[in-house]
Amino acid sequence: MNRRNFLALTGTFTGGKLLLPDFLYSFSKQNAIFNPNQCLVFIQLNGGNDGLNTFIPFENELYYKARPTIALSKSEIISANNGMAFHPSLIDFARIQQNGDLTVIQNVGYQNPVRSHFRSQEIWQTAPEKQEYLTSGWLGRFLDIHCKDHTPTAGINIDAYDSFALLGKEPNSLTVRDPRSFSSSESVENKLATSTNPQLDFVRKVANSISEGAAEIQKAIVKTKDTDFLYPKSELSGKLKWISKLIKGNLNSNVYYTSTNGFDTHEEQLGIQKNKLSEVNNSVSAFYDDLKEAKLLENVTIVVFSEFGRRVKENGGGTDHGTAAPIFIIGGNNKGKVIGKNPNLLDLDEGDLKHEIDFRSVYAALLKSKMNFDGSKIGIVNRPLEGIF
Amino acid sequence: MDNSILWSLRLGYSSRQAAIIEKKGIKSFLEQSFNAELDRSLPSFFEKIPKSLFDIKELNAKRRNSNIEERKIFNLEQVAIGVEMQTWWLEKMMSTQFPLREKMTCFWHNHFVATSQSVKVFYWIYQHNIILRENAFGNYKTLTKAILKTNAIVQYLDNNRNVNTKLNENLSRELLELFTLGIGNYTENDIKNGAKGLAGLGLGEQQAAYIPKFEVNETFEYLGKKGNLKVDEMVDAIFDHPKVAFLITKKILKWFIYDNPPDQLVDYYGKYFKSVNFEIKPLLIKIFSEEFAKKTAGSKIKDPLVFLFQVFDEVSIKPDAVLINKLLLQQGLNLFNQVNVKGWEGGRSWINSQTFQQRNTIVDIVCTSKNFIQRKMNLVEKELLENLKNDNLKVEIKWLKNSNSKSIINNFTNRLLFDTDEKLNKDLDVILKYDFDPKSEGAEFAVTRLYNSILKLPEFQLI
Numbered sequence: 001m002n003r004r005n006f007l008a009l010t011g012t013f014t015g016g017k018l019l020l021p022d023f024l025y026s027f028s029k030q031n032a033i034f035n036p037n038q039c040l041v042f043i044q045l046n047g048g049n050d051g052l053n054t055f056i057p058f059e060n061e062l063y064y065k066a067r068p069t070i071a072l073s074k075s076e077i078i079s080a081n082n083g084m085a086f087h088p089s090l091i092d093f094a095r096i097q098q099n100g101d102l103t104v105i106q107n108v109g110y111q112n113p114v115r116s117h118f119r120s121q122e123i124w125q126t127a128p129e130k131q132e133y134l135t136s137g138w139l140g141r142f143l144d145i146h147c148k149d150h151t152p153t154a155g156i157n158i159d160a161y162d163s164f165a166l167l168g169k170e171p172n173s174l175t176v177r178d179p180r181s182f183s184s185s186e187s188v189e190n191k192l193a194t195s196t197n198p199q200l201d202f203v204r205k206v207a208n209s210i211s212e213g214a215a216e217i218q219k220a221i222v223k224t225k226d227t228d229f230l231y232p233k234s235e236l237s238g239k240l241k242w243i244s245k246l247i248k249g250n251l252n253s254n255v256y257y258t259s260t261n262g263f264d265t266h267e268e269q270l271g272i273q274k275n276k277l278s279e280v281n282n283s284v285s286a287f288y289d290d291l292k293e294a295k296l297l298e299n300v301t302i303v304v305f306s307e308f309g310r311r312v313k314e315n316g317g318g319t320d321h322g323t324a325a326p327i328f329i330i331g332g333n334n335k336g337k338v339i340g341k342n343p344n345l346l347d348l349d350e351g352d353l354k355h356e357i358d359f360r361s362v363y364a365a366l367l368k369s370k371m372n373f374d375g376s377k378i379g380i381v382n383r384p385l386e387g388i389f
Numbered sequence: 390m391d392n393s394i395l396w397s398l399r400l401g402y403s404s405r406q407a408a409i410i411e412k413k414g415i416k417s418f419l420e421q422s423f424n425a426e427l428d429r430s431l432p433s434f435f436e437k438i439p440k441s442l443f444d445i446k447e448l449n450a451k452r453r454n455s456n457i458e459e460r461k462i463f464n465l466e467q468v469a470i471g472v473e474m475q476t477w478w479l480e481k482m483m484s485t486q487f488p489l490r491e492k493m494t495c496f497w498h499n500h501f502v503a504t505s506q507s508v509k510v511f512y513w514i515y516q517h518n519i520i521l522r523e524n525a526f527g528n529y530k531t532l533t534k535a536i537l538k539t540n541a542i543v544q545y546l547d548n549n550r551n552v553n554t555k556l557n558e559n560l561s562r563e564l565l566e567l568f569t570l571g572i573g574n575y576t577e578n579d580i581k582n583g584a585k586g587l588a589g590l591g592l593g594e595q596q597a598a599y600i601p602k603f604e605v606n607e608t609f610e611y612l613g614k615k616g617n618l619k620v621d622e623m624v625d626a627i628f629d630h631p632k633v634a635f636l637i638t639k640k641i642l643k644w645f646i647y648d649n650p651p652d653q654l655v656d657y658y659g660k661y662f663k664s665v666n667f668e669i670k671p672l673l674i675k676i677f678s679e680e681f682a683k684k685t686a687g688s689k690i691k692d693p694l695v696f697l698f699q700v701f702d703e704v705s706i707k708p709d710a711v712l713i714n715k716l717l718l719q720q721g722l723n724l725f726n727q728v729n730v731k732g733w734e735g736g737r738s739w740i741n742s743q744t745f746q747q748r749n750t751i752v753d754i755v756c757t758s759k760n761f762i763q764r765k766m767n768l769v770e771k772e773l774l775e776n777l778k779n780d781n782l783k784v785e786i787k788w789l790k791n792s793n794s795k796s797i798i799n800n801f802t803n804r805l806l807f808d809t810d811e812k813l814n815k816d817l818d819v820i821l822k823y824d825f826d827p828k829s830e831g832a833e834f835a836v837t838r839l840y841n842s843i844l845k846l847p848e849f850q851l852i
Contacts, residue, residue: 115580162737162741198649199648199851200687202740206741207745210742266550315557317555321562
């Protein structure tokens with residue numbers, strides 16, 4: 001950072017009046033952002049959502065045998081087709097599927113599954129080839145290459161905490177807890193010089209990205225009218241509402257990321273999962289209708305996933321950590337199919353489902369079809385999964 | 390930065406201990422910190438909270454049977470007690486002469502996580518904290534055994550639901566993954582078998598206890614040991630594992646000194662920790678005295694506690710602990726309520742666009758109060774500003790009043806910035822020029838402006 005110029009400026013213009021040096025700089029020239037019409041929206045269900053009670057193999061007797069108290073009965077499930085059906089809370093997922101806008105990818109996971117929340121989330125977020133520990137997220141690496149220059153709003157994470165998935169070498173993404181608090185700030189033309197201290201460089205870059213991002217976000221928010229009519233009151237719903245605002249305001253971010261907690265259902269799964277899935281259903285439904293009305297759905301690909309599914313056999317009132325689970329893709333002109341075989345409840349790995357589709361092949365497909373990007377450039381060597389788009 | 394100030398910030402929350410460190414040396418300062426008397430006075434909320442299982446159950450029943458209005462009042466009372474508990478601790482942190490125990494207690498608090506929002510019984514959270522406080526400088530193995538027998542941990546990690554008819558692996562997993570060995574040093578089988586050993590360890594009157602009818606009594610294998618192991622024997626087995634010292638050693642290095650501790654240091658101090666049978670005092674003495682001699686400044690991003698306490702201490706104001714608590718919350722640190730069982734990540738996670746922007750807003754409010762330039766503020770920031778405007782808090786910046794600009798700048802950078810270079814010094818010279826006259830009318834104002842700028846430098850975020 002060229003502090004000298006900045007402080008000189010401050011000194012020159014204050015004229016005795018106190019001017020607050022913000023150390024928040026902005027580049028004067030924004031990069032033209034690639035693929036301006038396409039974006040990916042990730043909704044991470046934290047805690048390990050139980051896939052078997054989400055998209056249910058209701059014709060499989062083994063399902064009822066393994067889950068005497070928490071299985072969903074044939075009279076409760078909805079939208080049954082080809083042996084699979086939705087949890088009753090997912091009524092709008094079923095509707096979106098009817099509209100041909102939802103693809104289900106079954107049994108998604110990875111080799112040598114890890115049943116720790118943190119490590120498994122890390123694996124999903126960093127997409128390592130052989131479970132090596134990486135220091136950057138897969139979307140962060142993607143943005144590092146795809147953004148020709150540092151582009152602070154290429155990725156937007158609407159959450160209280162930074163997402164590892166978006167962490168790259170360059171801060172090409174912003175974490176926003178509440179976009180309203182971004183006020184536009186004066187921009188000063190300046191560039192960063194790196195030091196030998198990575199922590200210092202990090203703070204400097206955060207300082208730097210704030211004003212750039214703030215201005216862009218502010219602009220996007222101003223552009224869009226309020227569309228409060230659709231969104232129910234919940235944390236996730238609020239987050240998706242902001243994402244829709246930013247998309248409609250042409251922020252032109254390529255990736256939006258958000259998450260919701262509470263899927264770690266060791267106990268009292270029926271009630272907890274019902275509430276959580278309702279929240280997801282109602283929020284995503286509003287987001288979907290909103291985008292559809294704005295004629296933006298074909299440009300927006302929504303991905304709903306979790307770090308793992310849960311054990312096939314229940315533990316009484318809930319389920320312990322498991323492995324493979326379905327991913328849901330909504331919008332982005334997907335083909336609206338169910339991809340992959342129905343869960344095999346007979347051939348298990350230590351009581352857990354064996355994955356059939358590698359999550360990295362889903363990532364590869366998203367990058368290829370939506371971003372025209374070759375996943376192998378960021379270490380995702382799996383062949384893109386066919387049939388989503 | 391002056392090395393004593395650096396270590397005062399690292400081992401405490403402000404530069405207040407720098408003089409003792411300077412005068413007595415780091416080792417003697419540590420001895421004094423270890424020997425400082427433990428404050429055993431009961432907190433103000435102690436009388437208000439139910440303590441026996443019977444009273445706790447009765448309170449829950451009362452809540453269940455209450456109508457909406459009563460429930461509202463009840464919930465407000467609970468929130469108020471939660472805040473009282475947080476401020477009880479914050480006041481200890483702010484007032485103590487030897488903050489190392491508070492800092493170490495908070496380290497354990499963030500290691501053996503049990504949140505009050507989830508546990509919902511304040512007395513158990515209080516007991517949990519007292520054990521951490523008393524064992525802060527004790528023995529890691531002893532502490533692990535004690536903490537597993539707290540009702541708080543048992544409830545937080547669902548072990549009260551881990552019974553022979555339906556095992557629940559939650560506590561068994563976190564015991565190995567987060568509390569001791571770390572991932573990669575055990576198998577899924579150890580987790581499954583561990584759940585058997587822990588089955589039946591449920592809530593008890595003063596502490597968790599095995600309930601015989603819920604236990605599993607069979608021989609199983611756990612980390613290479615065979616037997617019908619119970620919680621203490623399981624901990625013994627864990628502490629026989631060759632890797633047990635490293636996870637905690639690394640976390641201690643992260644907590645006090647390095648956001649990214651070098652592997653060879655983790656290995657070096659970890660081996661020493663094992664050689665002293667997991668006694669914490671000798672480990673801390675070794676780490677702090679050896680690292681004190683090295684040039685390590687700037688290796689760690691300040692956590693919200695250090696940032697806020699240092700800023701307030703610097704200008705001699707003592708905002709109300711309730712207000713500080715609100716600021717901490719917005720900075721991502723909610724005492725007794727970490728986001729998840731892994732605890733606060735620390736390091737870079739403290740700084741994001743919003744928290745950084747708020748840190749600068751706080752600095753601006755403190756430095757300029759009455760002349761504060763209007764901008765968007767949230768309610769907590771407004772509250773701080775109002776307090777300063779109404780002269781409830783009087784800001785006093787310490788600077789060398791009978792000196793020249795060079796000395797004033799050096800004095801500030803020595804106590805505020807982990808490092809400076811020629812370029813930075815030149816930048817600061819622009820704000821407080823060489824011909825600055827400390828006796829002139831606007832002197833205080835110019836110094837404040839310099840001070841304000843320094844506190845907003847990215848360099849100020851590091852120690």
